[in-house]
Amino acid sequence: MQVDTIIVGQGLCGSFLSxxxxxxxxxxxxxxxNKFNSATKVASxxxxxxxxxxxxxxWEIDVLxxxxxxxxxxxxxxxxxxLIQQCNVLDFHATPQNKLAFEERLLKEPDYLTRTDDSVWERFFHINFGIGEINxxxxxxxxxxLVGWRKKLMAQNALTETVFKFEDCTISPNGIEWNNLKAKQLIFCDGTDGLSNPYFxxxxxxSNKGEALIVSIPDLPRECIYKQGISIVPWKDGLFWIGSTYEWTYQDLNPTQAFRDKTIQQLNNWLKLPYDIVDHLASERPANVERRPFVGCHPIHPNIGILNGMGTKGCSLAPYFAHQLTDYLLEGKPIHPLADVQRFKNILSR
Ligand SMILES: Cc1cc2nc3c(=O)[nH]c(=O)nc-3n(C[C@H](O)[C@H](O)[C@H](O)COP(=O)(O)OP(=O)(O)OC[C@H]3O[C@@H](n4cnc5c(N)ncnc54)[C@H](O)[C@@H]3O)c2cc1C
Known part of the structure; x- marks a missing residue:
């Protein structure tokens, strides 16, 4: 069998690129x-x-x-x-400084900020220093x-559910061979597994670890995202996603009792409604030091590429940079210089 491109990974990056x-x-x-705890499966x-x-x-949000x-x-x-609905963030100011920062930004650069009527939310939350709306x-x-696109790919015989092992793959300037499949190029959308990818x-x-509680709050309206340190985000099946943390040192990707206890304490101080915890998730964000994505082809192996490094912003970055990578691969159009992996040419040529 022969295809144009093999893509490793069907998270947000691999889905958009394919x-x-x-x-x-x-x-x-x-x-x-099909990792059960990939970043895309745990993200809000x-x-x-x-x-x-x-x-x-x-960064670049007016375009992205x-x-x-x-x-x-x-x-x-x-x-x-x-797949998408508008759902504004209600930013509950935890301190007078938070409120001041919001008011100052509203005066100087009001893009994406509006005032909101706090009294509407008094039934649901303890409100300390007011609320601002991000809109x-x-x-x-x-x-x-993920589920819908996977089904489509399977129906087209374009998805193989297995672990890609480098020893099963031969890479030469003439093309890629993986098991019995031949391709012109190989693109890695392997999320945090990129850390052990021999090419990248x-x-x-x-990378950093993040956790979330999945919670039932039957009486909370679902048209907003509520934020005060932690965020309460409408989730599938009528539930809410509550998180998260940014841990830079960790032993494993298991959910921790410490996160659960701290989040319950924060919720009890903030939310006036009864709730039930139904699940606890944890994953790793494929973040990087510069907070800019990794997009493009390897400087020594031009038929091997990458779409990764989306960090905390995969939802806004992945669609745009999958599009840029596609245009680069098919038409040689330039990739944003701050995202193009060629900026690491020297490091990757070692
Ligand atoms: C707790 C948490 C909350 C988040 N919230 C948000 C949010 O609200 N908004 C936002 O924009 N971003 C958020 N993010 C970040 C977002 O999840 C990521 O930026 C994005 O999902 C990364 O997508 P990806 O495709 O690069 O990686 P992944 O989703 O991790 O996908 C990688 C895929 O590659 C596969 N894979 C890896 N190695 C191999 C191999 N060798 N063989 C076969 N398959 C392989 C895995 O199975 C997986 O399916 C959050 C992340 C976390 C952890």
């Missing part, structure tokens, strides 16, 4: 191990255009967000289910995307 390549008329084989799926204590716009919104809408049509934010149905492990990955 979708874009197929739309452009290419044949693909996606190899995915929020696109929030601002970040940090100073509530500044995130409109592109992402349209891409999720089109992807949803392709798999026959809605628009978007919520992605990541589970529906020298990239400055800096």
């Amino acid at each position: 979708w874009q390549l197929i739309n452009a008329g290419q044949s693909v084989m996606v190899i995915d191990a 799926g929020v696109i929030n255009p601002v970040t940090g204590r100073r509530i500044v716009k995130t 967000m409109p592109y992402a919104v349209e891409a999720y809408q089109r992807f949803g049509v392709a798999i026959g289910t809605s 628009p934010c978007w919520l992605i149905q990541l589970d529906a995307l 492990s020298l990239l400055p990955f800096a």
Whole structure:
């Protein structure tokens, strides 16, 4: 069997890349191990255009967000289910400083910020220093995307569920051979497994662990995301996702009692409604030191590529950079210089 491209990984990156390549008329084989705790399976799926204590716009968001919104809408049509809805973040100010920062930003650069009527939320939450609204934010149905696209790929005989092992693969300038499959190129969308990928492990990955509780809160409205240190995000099956942490040193990817205890304490101080914990998840974000994605082809092996390093922002970055990588592979169009993996040419040529 022969395809144009083998893609390793069907998380957010591998899903968008395979979708874009197929739309452009290419044949693909996606190899995915179906890890139960991949980043995409544990993520809450929020696109929030601002970040940090100073509530500044995130990198390139004015370009990334409109592109992402349209891409999720089109992807949803392709798999026959809605994948995106507007779901603004209500930012509950925990301190007077938080409130001041929001007010200052609202005066100087009001993009994406609005005021909200606090009194509406007094029935549901203890409110300390008011609430600001981040508008628009978007919520992605990541589970529906992964499941729906996997079914489509399987129906086209374009997905193999197994672990890709490097010893099963021969790479030469003439092409790729993996088991009995031949391809012109091989693209890695392997998330945090990129750290042990012999072609790309020298990239400055800096993965971090995040946990979330899955909680039933029957009386809480589902049209907003609520944030005060932790976020409460509408999740599948009528539940809410509550998290998260950023752990830089950890022994394993198991959910921890410490996170559970701390989150329960925060919830009890904030939420006025009864709730039930139904699950506890943990995963690793494929983050990196520069907080910019890894997109493009290996400087020595031009038929081997990567789409990775999305960190905390995969939902907004993956659609746009899968598109840029597709244009680069098919038409040689340039990749954003701060995302192009060629910026690590010297390191990757060692
Ligand atoms: C707790 C948490 C909350 C998050 N919340 C958000 C959020 O609200 N918004 C946001 O934008 N981002 C969020 N993120 C980040 C987001 O999840 C990631 O940026 C994104 O999902 C990364 O997608 P990926 O495809 O690179 O990796 P992954 O989703 O990890 O996919 C990698 C895939 O590769 C496969 N794979 C790896 N190695 C092999 C191999 N050798 N053989 C076969 N298959 C292989 C795995 O099975 C997996 O399916 C969150 C992350 C976490 C952990």
